Amino acid sequence: MTSSPFALAIHGGAGVIERERLSAEEEAAIRADLDRALEAGYRVLRDGGSALDAAQAAVVALEESPRFNAGKGAVFDAEGRHELDASLMDGRTRRAGAVAGVATIRNPIKLAREVMEHSPHVMLIGAGAENFADTRPGIERVPNDWFDTDARHAQLLETQARERAEADAANLKGKYFGTVGAVALDMHGHLAAATSTGGMTNKKWGRVGDSPLIGCGTWADAHCAVSGTGWGEFFIRNAVAHDIAARIAYGGASLQEAADAVILRVVPESGGDGGAIAIDAQGNIALPFNTSGMYRGWIATDGSRGTAIFSS
Template sequence: MTRYLQILLGLTLATCAALSPALAEDSDSGENWSIAIHGGAGTIKRENITPEKDAEIRAALNAALMTGSNILRDGGSAMDAITATIIILEDDPNFNAGKGAVFTWDKTNALDSSIMDGSDLSAGAAAGINGTKNPILLARAVKDNSPHVMLSGEGANQFSREQGLEQVTADYYATPRRIKQIEAVLAKEISVADVDYKFGTVGAVAMDRNGNMAAGTSTGGMTGKRWGRVGDSPIIGAGTYADNRSCAISATGSGEYFIRLGVAHEICTRIRMRWPIAIDEAQLTVPKDADGNYTYMIHASEFMLPDEEIQQIANDVIAELGELGGDGGIIYATPWGQAGYSFNTAGMYRGRATSDSEQSVEIYGDDE
């Protein structure tokens, strides 16, 4: 029995009757919000990161998280919060998105991004692009200003220019570290698997004070990728998904496996299917009167899935990803204000904040 059901089991009729207006008042106050971010997952171990780089990455995550948190705290939308948050991460060369994106086999850049609004399931994505300074803005422009969900390649680049998005030259994305990586791969000094086992994709998910949810993901892709390879990041349902009825998800990791399992959508679907069942289970714990009628009816507006159930659903899907051979992780936000993550790698650049808790950032698997 879950902790929530145990609490319900002990409620008297008088307590139940008093519970409803209190919960309704909290809901109407519109103060609840939450946000989670990631900057990649993989073999991220303490012994492999200098104290200086550790501090630098934590500062970057904190800056991005604070940007999104401030927007949500001030009553801004989840869409605006995740967009602004991801821009901060795209502009930071510590991550594989925007500036600092990895190189393809041909020593070019091919960036991917996606964004989704959980209030109406509208979405936008861009695949294999270059020239746009902030790919997440192109994904949002596709969602807001085109009849399509995904644009790719030169067509997406043209659309970006027509939308007036800031353009950059190819050297903007390049950093000495990324140049060194692709040159080592091409010289066959290291394998693609070795260089990419620390995924640097960035993403953010959020719920705003109106209860609307959003998710976004941005990446430079895979070092040395060929033949126009596209991973999960721009694919709605694989690397990104948001639905007010269940959750918002952004993923990072070995994209082919996230695509095969439809990880982002799978987690949201399991949450959405579990919720009405949990309500029915909770109703069974409510006392009945002498005629056998429930003394109180639990309403959906006052019921939430407990933290441990949300976490278990996310963990189960990531475990299935691992069984297929995939590595990586996800961040999530729920309609009930929870924000968290699940991953099967040694570490994951991550952070979260809610209206009820202070913001925190973590890097390693054993971070508290």
């Protein structure tokens, strides 16, 4: 069987990322973690592995970093705890797995994979998902405070103080950033996407965003793979990941045209913001965002790679 070039893209979240508040040391550390995630996915693809394995490997690496809002770096909710969500999808089969509201799973993306492969379901939530985790070898449980970081706790306090001071506390535009994701094309021509998040800082009432919802924050089919990041409510309302794919499958749009139309027009016109990473069956990569920055990285079909934070 002949093989084709492979490609990979990752994100570490979109939102208000201010240059003046990001020190040179912090930027270097973030880029190093993005490079580690790229390398984790690259090794899988280079060795002939599947796009699904590569996307998962890249997201696991991002979940292990305290610098992104997923896994170890997950934000705090209003009760000072962490609830994590994740999903992944295999474009070849359209099988998918997802978990939401888990509190003790070190790598939620691994549990989402187990849901896909070892249950009859697509999504499990909360205590039920954690009970399922106990039936699967290799899924590590950790105390909820394992996810604590000083930076995220300070972010919680700042958010709560702002909420008390602002009359329009419901307007969340630009007041968050987070989520990690990966999309991959393997040398067999198959696509996959994976997304993981700690959700929104100071979230209440068991809020769940788009990241674990297939078609909203994650999608993969034979044409493209998409992982989103941003104000989840608007990604849900607009079925953002699937909308990008549908514009390609049914409208004949290119990957860049489809991704730009949804992220740069549909989402902001409805009142939301954020970004996405997408890859098509030819290995083209699109990385649009309508916020001040998006942590991102890529490896193109020609082997070139890079990382970026701001638009220029």
